[in-house]
Amino acid sequence: MNLIARTILLLFCLISVVSLAQQKNYALTNVNLYNGFENKILPNSVILVKAGKIEKIGNAGDAIPTGYETIDCQNYYLIPGMIDAHSHLDNLASAKRALETGVTTVRTAGVSAFQDVSIMNLAKKGLIPGPDIVPAGVYVTPHLEETVLADERLAPLIKGVNTDEELKLLVNVNIDRGAKVIKTRGTERAGRPDTDPRQQVYTEQQIKIIVTEAAKRNVPVMIHAHGDEGSRAAVLAGARSIEHGTFLSDETLKLMKERGTFLVPTFITLEDLTQPGGDYDGPVLNLRGKFMMPQAEDVFKKAHALGVKIVTGADNGYTAQTTSRISLEAAHFVRMGMTNFEALQSATTLAAELLGVEKTTGRIEKGFDADMVLIPGNPLEEIRHLQDALLVMSNGQLALKRIPFGK
Numbered sequence: 001m002n003l004i005a006r007t008i009l010l011l012f013c014l015i016s017v018v019s020l021a022q023q024k025n026y027a028l029t030n031v032n033l034y035n036g037f038e039n040k041i042l043p044n045s046v047i048l049v050k051a052g053k054i055e056k057i058g059n060a061g062d063a064i065p066t067g068y069e070t071i072d073c074q075n076y077y078l079i080p081g082m083i084d085a086h087s088h089l090d091n092l093a094s095a096k097r098a099l100e101t102g103v104t105t106v107r108t109a110g111v112s113a114f115q116d117v118s119i120m121n122l123a124k125k126g127l128i129p130g131p132d133i134v135p136a137g138v139y140v141t142p143h144l145e146e147t148v149l150a151d152e153r154l155a156p157l158i159k160g161v162n163t164d165e166e167l168k169l170l171v172n173v174n175i176d177r178g179a180k181v182i183k184t185r186g187t188e189r190a191g192r193p194d195t196d197p198r199q200q201v202y203t204e205q206q207i208k209i210i211v212t213e214a215a216k217r218n219v220p221v222m223i224h225a226h227g228d229e230g231s232r233a234a235v236l237a238g239a240r241s242i243e244h245g246t247f248l249s250d251e252t253l254k255l256m257k258e259r260g261t262f263l264v265p266t267f268i269t270l271e272d273l274t275q276p277g278g279d280y281d282g283p284v285l286n287l288r289g290k291f292m293m294p295q296a297e298d299v300f301k302k303a304h305a306l307g308v309k310i311v312t313g314a315d316n317g318y319t320a321q322t323t324s325r326i327s328l329e330a331a332h333f334v335r336m337g338m339t340n341f342e343a344l345q346s347a348t349t350l351a352a353e354l355l356g357v358e359k360t361t362g363r364i365e366k367g368f369d370a371d372m373v374l375i376p377g378n379p380l381e382e383i384r385h386l387q388d389a390l391l392v393m394s395n396g397q398l399a400l401k402r403i404p405f406g407k
């Protein structure tokens with residue numbers, strides 16, 4: 001290494017040390033702790049947070065070291081930050097709203113121009129508290145429409161994305177630009193009145209091209225699919241997860257169990273179709289939602305009984321109008337037959353496994369990212385408590401603090 005390179009490296013290390021030193025250390029006291037992986041509450045816990053990570057989990061009575069700001073959690077319940085495995089979050093205001101709902105990690109599922117990669121980088125540098133993002137970049141779909149403007153190299157795809165070369169180009173531009181997962185399409189959309197979600201789009205062969213090309217660079221593929229033929233093709237081609245899966249047959253569910261393919265049902269979005277306001281509205285979508293919800297519920301129950309890995313996704317952009325939430329998705333999981341502990345894992349540890357971040361995220365444990373949410377009651381007894389975030393910490397930064405009340 002020459003002198004200039006060494007000097008640059010030294011400066012870089014110094015800057016890193018300075019920025020870490022600037023981050024506050026916290027002691028969260030009087031905590032009822034749900035750590036994310038044990039089906040119990042650890043009362044009277046104390047959590048020390050240093051440099052964005054969980055430094056120590058102790059008990060009441062442990063001395064708090066100097067240099068730590070103490071937050072009295074008033075015997076409320078602390079859980080790991082929730083994970084949204086299917087989001088279209090693409091701006092900073094929405095990132096803030098996601099955090100305020102207790103979501104500290106997000107896997108995106110297609111945005112218009114790599115805004116998800118930029119948000120990922122801001123969070124990584126500590127310039128915003130989060131959420132941490134696993135970005136999908138631009139959707140690999142036959143008609144890019146406006147997203148063709150996201151990168152100059154996509155110009156040849158303005159007429160369509162169908163041939164092997166076109167599919168490979170879009171996968172590689174995504175990964176070059178920072179995508180950590182590829183999102184593609186097994187079937188048509190549910191959220192448009194003029195498309196039928198049962199209609200298959202890419203064939204098994206086309207999806208295989210996408211999965212193989214992404215795998216060369218160690219990137220997994222998540223696949224939007226409602227209808228069974230498109231879903232089955234996606235599973236056979238090597239999908240990491242099926243998004244929605246509304247019409248999955250028993251055979252395809254069994255195949256998913258065998259292959260370890262995850263299911264992200266995004267049930268809360270189907271409910272949004274049936275309700276006024278939110279992200280989706282209109283008579284056709286309203287009727288479609290009412291038809292699809294019992295269908296999706298049936299698939300959920302079969303998937304759960306078979307032991308398919310099911311993970312929470314809210315499928316929204318966290319706009320000011322959005323009414324779908326990970327907390328509500330988890331509540332639906334419990335209503336449809338999961339135990340509270342299972343639903344909590346779907347939103348934390350299991351979701352972290354799907355995203356490939358299970359070594360740093362999804363647990364309140366020494367060395368993990370300090371991503372935590374304080375809620376008013378015991379989530380192992382009442383899942384509804386997830387809806388009421390009192391304090392949100394993401395990467396060791398306070399993103400929301402409502403307590404103490406009454407002062």
Ligand SMILES: [Zn+2]
Nearest residue numbers: 086088109315
């Ligand atoms: Zn989506």
